[in-house]
Amino acid sequence: MDFKNIIYEKKRRIAYVTINRPERLNAVDVATSQEIYDAFHDFKDDPEVWVAIITGAGEKSFSTGNDLVATAESNAGGSAGRPARPVPFGGITKGFQCWKPMIAAVNGFCVAGGMEIALACDIRIAVPHAEFGLPESRWAIIPGAGGTQRLPRVLSQSVAMELMFTGRRINAERAYQLGLVSHVVPPEELIARAEDIAGAICDNGPLAIRAIKEAVTRGLQMPLDQGLALEDMFSLRVWSSEDSREGPLAFAQKRKPEYKGR
Numbered sequence: 585m586d587f588k589n590i591i592y593e594k595k596r597r598i599a600y601v602t603i604n605r606p607e608r609l610n611a612v613d614v615a616t617s618q619e620i621y622d623a624f625h626d627f628k629d630d631p632e633v634w635v636a637i638i639t640g641a642g643e644k645s646f647s648t649g650n651d652l653v654a655t656a657e658s659n660a661g662g663s664a665g666r667p668a669r670p671v672p673f674g675g676i677t678k679g680f681q682c683w684k685p686m687i688a689a690v691n692g693f694c695v696a697g698g699m700e701i702a703l704a705c706d707i708r709i710a711v712p713h714a715e716f717g718l719p720e721s722r723w724a725i726i727p728g729a730g731g732t733q734r735l736p737r738v739l740s741q742s743v744a745m746e747l748m749f750t751g752r753r754i755n756a757e758r759a760y761q762l763g764l765v766s767h768v769v770p771p772e773e774l775i776a777r778a779e780d781i782a783g784a785i786c787d788n789g790p791l792a793i794r795a796i797k798e799a800v801t802r803g804l805q806m807p808l809d810q811g812l813a814l815e816d817m818f819s820l821r822v823w824s825s826e827d828s829r830e831g832p833l834a835f836a837q838k839r840k841p842e843y844k845g846r
Contacts, residue, residue: 585626589616591641592623597786598779599627599636606642611651612674612697620675620701628682631845634790635782638705639689640698643771646688646714647674649696674701677729683794683801685785689778690714691771695753700729703738706797707781709767710756711774716764717753737804738764789827790845795819 585592591602601623603610612620620638627636640646650673672678676686677700688694688702690710695717702708702716710716718727718735726732727748736744739762747754759765769777785793795818803811822828827843834841 585622587619587623589613590619590623592619592626594627594630594633597632597634598782599623599630599633601627601636601638602641603638603647604641605651606640606644608648608651608653609645609693610640610642610647610698611649611653612647612701613651614670616651617673617675618671621671621680622675624676624680624682624686628680628684634684634786634793634845636684636686637689637775637778637782638686638701639775639778640691643692645693645698646690647698647701648693649698649700673697673729674704676704677701680704683798684790685782685793685797687778687782689774690716690756690765691774696720696727697729700727700731700734703734704730708765709769709774709777709781710759710765711771712756712768713771714756714759714765714768715753716756716759717751718748719751719753721748722751787840789822789825789831789841789843791825791827792822795822 589605591604593600601620603616605611605616624636627633672680674697686705688705688708690702690708692711692713693715694702695715696719699716699718718731720727732748735748743762756765756768760768767777799815799818803814806814826846830843831841
């Protein structure tokens with residue numbers, strides 16, 4: 585694929601997506617959303633890659649969200665209002681269903697739509713100078729790329745409401761305390777830590793990993809009894825796989841399992 589605004593690579597079982605607009609603090613315009621969308625759909629459909637890592641180019645910013653310069657230029661052309669997008673903002677914030685794990689490696693500012701991209705991922709890790717926030721209410725708009733729905737599912741409703749009502753930012757340490765990120769690491773260790781987590785995931789049965797993600801994601805929208813029934817369904821499905829026989833056999837033979845995703 586010929587990308588101009590992102591870098592997309594695949595190494596072994598891991599796909600890497602880097603928002604590559606450091607001169608705009610990795611702000612996302614319509615073209616960038618399309619490229620992220622295309623890259624993640626390729627990741628989703630490629631059976632050889634099992635985990636994705638998304639980050640931003642440079643040391644200042646993961647993403648500052650919507651490219652307001654591009655929006656202003658569009659408004660000057662007579663199309664004021666919310667910009668029309670052929671794909672969801674950021675490519676993955678809405679309408680993208682993928683049961684493979686996705687990791688956000690937050691290398692700096694992670695605000696507005698940038699934070700919504702990170703919230704669309706399953707795991708978030710950050711550098712100490714990272715900042716997080718959903719400041720849209722300050723500009724008389726709302727976090728409309730999943731922020732109002734995902735943030736209260738990650739944090740307590742009270743904390744999520746305060747962040748969205750005030751538009752204030754929090755630093756990486758506070759984000760860690762709240763459970764928004766699972767690790768805070770030096771900048772030079774960020775990608776290595778993401779790769780370590782991705783590698784640990786790839787050592788496990790891929791069908792089981794995807795079943796866990798789908799069971800958790802769908803189960804959170806259900807009463808407990810329905811969630812438990814959903815878990816039973818996935819458990820039976822995974823037990824019937826070839827990988828589920830390989831795991832116990834490798835344990836008995838004291839060797840590393842060789843999972844094939846079937």
